[in-house]
Every structure is written in structure tokens, then in C-alpha cells.
Amino acid sequence: MLKIAVIGTGRIGRMHAENIAAHPRAALAGVYDIHTPSATEVAEKLEVPQFESVEAVLASPEVDAILIASSTATHADLIEAAVAVGKPVLCEKPIDLSLDRVNACAARIKDSNVPIMLGFVRRLDSGHAGVREAITSGRIGDLHQVIITSRDPDMAPDAYMEVSGGIFRDMTIHDFDMARFILGEEVTEVAATGSRLVKPELMEKLDDYDTVTVVLKTASGKQAIINNSRRAVYGYDQRVEAFGSAGMAISENHAMTKVRLFGADHTESAPPLLNFFIERYDPAFAAEIGAFVDAVEQGTQPPMTFEDGRQALILAEAAIKSAKEGRTILTKDIG
Numbered sequence: 001m002l003k004i005a006v007i008g009t010g011r012i013g014r015m016h017a018e019n020i021a022a023h024p025r026a027a028l029a030g031v032y033d034i035h036t037p038s039a040t041e042v043a044e045k046l047e048v049p050q051f052e053s054v055e056a057v058l059a060s061p062e063v064d065a066i067l068i069a070s071s072t073a074t075h076a077d078l079i080e081a082a083v084a085v086g087k088p089v090l091c092e093k094p095i096d097l098s099l100d101r102v103n104a105c106a107a108r109i110k111d112s113n114v115p116i117m118l119g120f121v122r123r124l125d126s127g128h129a130g131v132r133e134a135i136t137s138g139r140i141g142d143l144h145q146v147i148i149t150s151r152d153p154d155m156a157p158d159a160y161m162e163v164s165g166g167i168f169r170d171m172t173i174h175d176f177d178m179a180r181f182i183l184g185e186e187v188t189e190v191a192a193t194g195s196r197l198v199k200p201e202l203m204e205k206l207d208d209y210d211t212v213t214v215v216l217k218t219a220s221g222k223q224a225i226i227n228n229s230r231r232a233v234y235g236y237d238q239r240v241e242a243f244g245s246a247g248m249a250i251s252e253n254h255a256m257t258k259v260r261l262f263g264a265d266h267t268e269s270a271p272p273l274l275n276f277f278i279e280r281y282d283p284a285f286a287a288e289i290g291a292f293v294d295a296v297e298q299g300t301q302p303p304m305t306f307e308d309g310r311q312a313l314i315l316a317e318a319a320i321k322s323a324k325e326g327r328t329i330l331t332k333d334i335g
Ligand SMILES: NC(=O)c1ccc[n+]([C@@H]2O[C@H](COP(=O)([O-])OP(=O)(O)OC[C@H]3O[C@@H](n4cnc5c(N)ncnc54)[C@H](O)[C@@H]3O)[C@@H](O)[C@H]2O)c1
Pocket: 007, 008, 009, 010, 011, 012, 013, 032, 033, 034, 035, 038, 069, 070, 071, 072, 074, 092, 093, 094, 119, 120, 121, 277
């Protein structure tokens, strides 16, 4: 039984806390949030201790490992602090919005063998993992192209957008990781373009985009296309397609129901897609806790690593530069 404490009990932290509490091989050692009422609510609901500080979490003999689900700006400091006391970490994405900070963190933890897993949960989605498996088992021949569609149901609140770090670091980061996972090779070239079509005034003010397309290429010529929108009125649109010399594999959307209706004025009519990441990736988030427990207890490499987080951020930086300068960026020139 791995005793895991959760730091940060906001939108995603409380879901992780519930998943840990429900997991047969994990126990929720307690929670901490700088916003005390938030932690109190979760601690009372799940009947676990509430820690008074990060230091108390790190020092507790009742805590074997730490799940970091606090705001992005806290992640790198908390990873370093946990590694310093030898406690394994499962950290939400991204590691940080600054590649320099991520590189500094990497340098500080490089001699440690404390397991660090990154929350690129989509790798654990059975559909997306099935696409990867179709490639590695040779069922679609040599991989040529990948298409990743990732559209949120709606814009996050303005206050979130203001600190998000921009669409490439905040949202596309998941798709950069998915592209690396499906391609099975490092990306060498990035070409990106962005538009302000959903909330033009806010995007203008933040020098950000709400609608982007990115083309990635590997040294061997494999290509991936990512398309993102901050607003898809029909729900959370999450699809992955891999095309190869001998076929194609597709991971489809999840709908609220499998029933499709046909009538005089419609065919294939169905309700909107599942609303957002907590609903769509619910089984993958549960599997993430199991994968973390396995990595810690068996001493194996986690399926999503700190380096995966760093590489995804390199692709985000390349995409930002590409969209700004209107040219293809070589990843070797970043970071
Ligand atoms: N994997 C995914 O699909 C996914 C989805 C959403 C969010 N995230 C990531 O998870 C993290 C949290 O996102 P969220 O949507 O839950 O945000 P949120 O704002 O709802 O929650 C963040 C919580 O962290 C707390 N916090 C801030 N500073 C703290 C500190 N120093 N110590 C302890 N607690 C602190 C806040 O009080 C808040 O309760 C972000 O890094 C975000 O990028 C990942």
C-alpha cells in the first residue's frame, strides 16, 4: 500500500485525491492546499488528515510519495523539495512554463534516483494507447502520418487564461506529448500557426491564440499534425489517427451515450461529446495512480517521465517561435 499525499486540492487535485483513496494499492495519506478551506473540504469528505504546510507533508513518516496538483508555478520547487527528502513524485503537467526553470530543475535532480512521473494522462487512454500498439505491433505497416485533434468544450475563465502561459504551453503541451508517444521518435522540425477566432479581444490582450495548427516532423520524415481550438460547441473533441503503409488506426471520441437516432430530418443524431477532461479521461486518471504505484513499488521507469515533460515544453517553445516568426523552427535550436 503506497501512502500518497496530495498537494493542491483544486479542480484536478480533488479528483486525484478521490482516485488515490479508491485505489486498492494506494492510500490517501492526507492533503494540503495553501487555500485552507479547499483542503479542509477534501480532507473531511475523504476522512484523511489535512497537513498544515508543505514542510509537514515532506517530513511526515506517514507519507511515502507525493502527488503535485497545485498551480503550475509551484511544480518545479515542489519536485525539488520532494526529491531532496527522497519521496517519489507524480506531478501534473506542465513542469513549469519556463524552459530555463525546467532545465535548472533537471540539473538539480539529475543525480537522484527518486521516481518522478509526469501527468501526461492521455498516454494511458486505452484508445490512444491502442493506436500506439497498432504501430508497434506492425499492424499499420510503416508509420507515415499522425493527426491529433484536441478541442476544449469552452474557454477557461479569463483569470486562468491570463496565467496559463499561452495555448502552446498550457493546452497543446498534451498533444506534443501525444505526438512524441505515437510517433515513437523525437521531433526535429516544428511549424505552427495561430489565430484569434473564439475570443479575439482577450487573445489580443494576452498575445495568445485560441485556434492553432502545428505540423511536426521527425528526422526520418514522419509527420504529425495537431489542431486545437479552445471552443468546440459539441463537447470535448479528442481524436488520434495514425496512418501507415499498411493501414490506419483511429482512437475516437467518447460520447455521452452510444445511441444514435435517425429521423425524417436527421441521421446519426447523438448528444454532445463528454464534457471535459475529468469525464473523458476518467479511466486513464485512475490508471495513472496504478502506474505510479507500480513504478515506485517495482522500481521501474514511470510511463511518463520528467524528460517527457521537458521535451514537450521544447516543442511548445518551438511552436511559439514558429507562430510568431512565420517559419519552421528546428528543435535543436531550442533550449
Ligand atoms: N492532466 C490534465 O489533463 C490537467 C488538467 C487540468 C489541470 N492540470 C494541471 O494541474 C494543475 C492544477 O490545475 P487545476 O485546474 O486543478 O487548478 P486549480 O486552480 O483548480 O487548483 C490549483 C490549487 O493549487 C493550490 N495552490 C496554489 N499554490 C499552492 C501552494 N504553494 N501549495 C499548495 N497549494 C497551492 C490552489 O489554492 C488551488 O486550490 C495545473 O498545473 C494544471 O496545468 C492538468
